[in-house]
Amino acid sequence: METENAQGPAAEPPPGAPAALAAELVRRAEEDQHLTRRAREDPTALNRHFVTRCRAANSDALKAAVARRGWPEAGQVGEPASTAALMILLHTADLGFQLTCRDLIAEAVADGGCPAVHHAYIADHCAVELGQPQFYGTRIDAGTLCPYPIRHPETVEERRQDVGLAPLAEHLPALRHAVSGIPDSGCPELATPWT
Numbered sequence: 001m002e003t004e005n006a007q008g009p010a011a012e013p014p015p016g017a018p019a020a021l022a023a024e025l026v027r028r029a030e031e032d033q034h035l036t037r038r039a040r041e042d043p044t045a046l047n048r049h050f051v052t053r054c055r056a057a058n059s060d061a062l063k064a065a066v067a068r069r070g071w072p073e074a075g076q077v078g079e080p081a082s083t084a085a086l087m088i089l090l091h092t093a094d095l096g097f098q099l100t101c102r103d104l105i106a107e108a109v110a111d112g113g114c115p116a117v118h119h120a121y122i123a124d125h126c127a128v129e130l131g132q133p134q135f136y137g138t139r140i141d142a143g144t145l146c147p148y149p150i151r152h153p154e155t156v157e158e159r160r161q162d163v164g165l166a167p168l169a170e171h172l173p174a175l176r177h178a179v180s181g182i183p184d185s186g187c188p189e190l191a192t193p194w195t
Helices: 019-041 045-069 079-090 095-110 116-129 153-163 168-180
Strands: none
Touching: 019 045, 019 079, 045 079, 045 095, 079 095, 079 116, 095 116, 116 153, 153 168
16 A cells, blocks of 8 residues: 655655664565565465464564554655555554544544555544444455445445545456456445445
């Protein structure tokens, strides 16, 4: 997940930011992506174990960082590192920690410290994990390639636009084509509460 700011997608941490934390967050997220890609290409028990072990270590490191400094906001560690922290959080197995961070991210967004899209991703993740409808349609069922249920689907496109997400009508066909390699066949009527 890459987000852009006024400095571009690869903006460095601002001067005086905790550069070591920024570098660690980016390194950890990149390692997760690398191991996940390898596990997809070669789905052995050992490769899945490496992903699980990496994510557990990343979770522990993020918990320690949040306990020391609060949520790593883009204004503190740079947007790439803040996005990396979000990616680590989304792969954490501790829902209680995710809920705590969801609230910290909401505060950071309100204060201008994080992009609003960060809150959209963690809010949807937590809602789906709690068995509740999501707000922005960012969580997609891997089996159907359709969004999990969406709260107030008639206004989801407005909410997505407000946080900088592409419309579902554009995003979903592209996602399905990328995953399946065949043209989009859409979601079954009952699985598309947003239409």
